[in-house]
Amino acid sequence: MTSHTLTTTKTISPTSVGEIVSGLLHTLGDPDPARAAEDITVVGADPLVPSVHRLAAATSAAIGVFGRQTAALGAQRGHPHQKVEVQAGAAIDQLMATYHTTLSGRPLGALLDDPTLLGNNDFYRARDGRWIFIITTYPHLRDAVATVLHCPLDKVGIAQATADWDAHTLEEAICARGGVACAVRTRDEWLAHPAGRYVAQRPVVEIERVGDGPVRPLEPIGAVDEALAGVRVLDLTHVIAGPVAARLLAQFGADVLHLTRPDRPDPIPMIAMTGGGKRNAYCDLRDAHDRAAFYDALQDADVFLHAYRGLARHGASTEELVRRRPGLITLEYHAWGADGPWGARGGFDQLACSATGFAVEEWTDRPSLPPTYLLNDYLAAYLGAAAVATALRRRAAEGGSWRIRVTLAGVCHWVQELGLLAREDVRDLPRPGHAPLAALSTTCTDFGPLTEPATPFAYSGRAVPQPGRRSPLGSAALQWR
Known part of the structure; x- marks a missing residue:
């Protein structure tokens, strides 16, 4: 199709890293975004990899804002002021963590129960000349395909x-x-689509008093x-974005209790990678006993993370x-937004790239993912964790109940808005x-020796903590210590 050629890529004047940082701080509602931005320094710049998108700038800004908001939380509790x-x-290494991480010297992909499920994820050409990205990562997704x-x-x-299929027809059939x-x-095409218009109208992080x-x-x-010492977090997430956000909160002191439905576990290598500092309990909200235990734990929780559709059906x-x-x-x-036209549709990092024009x-x-392969999951993790730190600060001053929303498609849109580099x-x-x-x-x-990218930022006068112990699924009770 002629619409899917290089001529669709327009070079957009790049936004400076300082402007990106300031924009994120304003979005989060930081009480003094100008001063906060001055506390963040990024060493190095795009392009570091062959991408027209500003991957280093976007990811560095998100990481810097997380580091700064965490440091500001510590300063409110008695720590000396820190620059980041x-x-x-x-x-860039953070975006590639699943490829740089090894467990007992083995790459994570080689340790999956069925590595072919991940290996089949790719762009495929349809009858109408268009392309479609198909995912078979988990057994139920494989079975649908x-x-x-x-x-x-x-x-x-x-x-x-x-x-033998037209791309849009196949998309609808699989979903x-x-x-x-x-x-x-x-x-x-994405911005003309109802789901695209919905995503484009929202900030990359939505934070509101509810x-x-x-x-x-x-x-x-x-x-x-x-x-985050003393902050209690219930983590009902899976795959990468949510689990990494909760791991970041645990790394900086939160007591994180990760909840897993026993019949839909993440693979052990993923738990080893994303589970630092968490305890792991089984919880199936469809079960009355588990639901009661969840509500009991909720009474002492400060934060609840989730990455599932349909929790309202289970009182959550x-x-x-x-x-x-x-x-x-x-x-x-969410992949596409909780309330938008695709709110009931599942999605992954690669699908957000496919829908939004990023892959074109x-x-x-042919259409391509970024050279880091993943993008939205890790950016969403840092952005969400930064928003939690900000909401804790705001709750301490204003009170209230708070909701934060981050969508994978919204992250893609945000990165595109930062400007494109010349090919x-x-x-x-x-x-x-x-x-x-x-x-x-x-x-x-x-699970064995774990090698992974080191924490990507440093404080000016305080050591950055390391991720804590990784523990197996179901090894903890659904209750606080």
Whole structure:
């Protein structure tokens, strides 16, 4: 299709990193965004990888804002004021964490129960000349694709079967079966689509007061305590964005209790990667006993994270939870927005890139994901965690119950709005490989030695904490210590 060629990529005047940081702080409602922005320094700049998008600038800004908001929370509780320095190369490594992370010397992808489920995720060309990204990462998603395409579930079989479908028809068929897929669209096509218009009208992070709640002052902490010490977090998330956000909160002192439905677990390698500092309990909100235990834990929770659709059916909507626990802060992750035209549709990082025009802008000989492969999950994690730190500060001053929403498609849209680099300036850069741009760190875990990208920022006068212990699913009770 002629609409899916390089001519759709327009070079947009880039926004400075300082402006990006200031914009995020304003979006979060920081009480002094100008001063806060002065506390953040980014070392290095785009382009570091062959992408027309400003991956280093966007990720460095999100990381810097998280570091600064966490430091500000600590300062309100007695820590000395800190400035934050982010390494742009380390920010790129964060986007590639699933590729730089090894467990007992083995790459995470090799340790999945069925590595082919992940390997089949790709762009496939349809009968009408358009492309579609199909995902089979989990068994239920694989089964949805198999039901629709009636083909061997390998790349050759999927490609041959896809060639008999029009892209948009196949997208609808797979999603109707409970799977996830997305036809590739240009940015103009996405912005003309009802779901695209919905996403474009919202900030990259939505943070709003949704009810009354008591002022909860932040108790003083000692020099050895981390900024979020004493904050209790219920983490009902899966895959990457939500789990990494909760891991960041745990790393900086929060007591995080991760909840997993026992029949839909994330793979063990993902738990090892995203589980630092968390305890893990089983919880199925469809079960009356588990639901009662969840409500009991909620009474002492400060924050609730989730990344699932349909929680209202099980009494776990934000409205119901803040009624039960006034003063609660909720962080919701969605692919396309909770209330928009695609609110009931599932999605992943790659599908957001496909829908929004991002993959067309990255075009090589076909639509392409960014050279880091992932983008939205890690950006969403840092943005959501920064918003939680900000909401805790605001609750301490204003009281109230707060809801934060981050969407994967919204993150894509935000990165596109930061401006595009000229293709001739990036096309000859080497693609990132197994060698990281910054440091790796290795820690012992219950699953074996874990090597992963080091924390990508530093404080001016305080050591940044390391992620805590990784523990198996179901190894803790659904209650606070």
